[in-house]
Amino acid sequence: LKPTYGRVSRYGLIAYCSSFDQIGPITQNVEDASILFDAISGYDSKDSTSANLKPTQTFKNLNRDKRFKIAILRDHIKDASNEVQLAYENTIKALKEMGHEVVEKKMLDSHYQISIYYIISMAEASSNLARFDGVRYGRRAENVKDLKELYL
Incomplete structure (x- = not known):
């Protein structure tokens, strides 16, 4: 299941590429996906991208008889x-x-x-993951001449 952006909180997720990061369950069938989606979707004040919408009732509204118009991309x-x-x-x-x-x-x-995708994701990953590089946070090495000395 790939939920609509903002429908499921990303709080606690280690961000890679904020524009694309989403949390969604992998299930064996539509019924299980709808039950999990109803459980995990909703507003979260700890996630600024979380949408403040009414709770979902996906499972209750499942309709196996409904027919859809589905777009396919053969070129892809x-x-x-x-x-x-x-x-x-x-x-x-x-x-x-x-x-x-x-x-x-x-x-x-x-x-x-x-x-x-690579332009956006690499730029955002660089920004999001910089906090884990040990340079800005954590112990500081003094008087280093190069990156090798910094990390060793």
């Missing part, structure tokens, strides 16, 4: 292994057999998306 798996592509196609087939409408969409070339 073109470099995947044959096994992954086959699994993707089988999933699309299963969704259609269940009565869902599958619509192909195109987005910015995935190579650009990967570059954008």
Whole structure:
């Protein structure tokens, strides 16, 4: 489950890339995911990105008969292994057999998306993880000439 940004508190999470970090359960089925989501979602004053919304009632509102319009991005798996592509196609087939409408969409070339991801994530990771480098916090080494001396 990948919850909507701000729906589940990130308090206690060691931030890597704040723009992308989310907490969400991995479950075996939709019912379990909805039960866990209802339990973990909600406002948290200790997380400034937490949304102050009404509690979710996902499990109560599950509707197995509901049909969805699902967008797929075929271009994004073109470099995947044959096994992954086959699994993707089988999933699309299963969704259609269940009565869902599958619509192909195109987005910015995935190579650009990967570059954008790395630019954002590395910049944010550098900022978020700097507190753990031992340079700003913790014991200070005196009169060091280089990084090797600093860390050894």
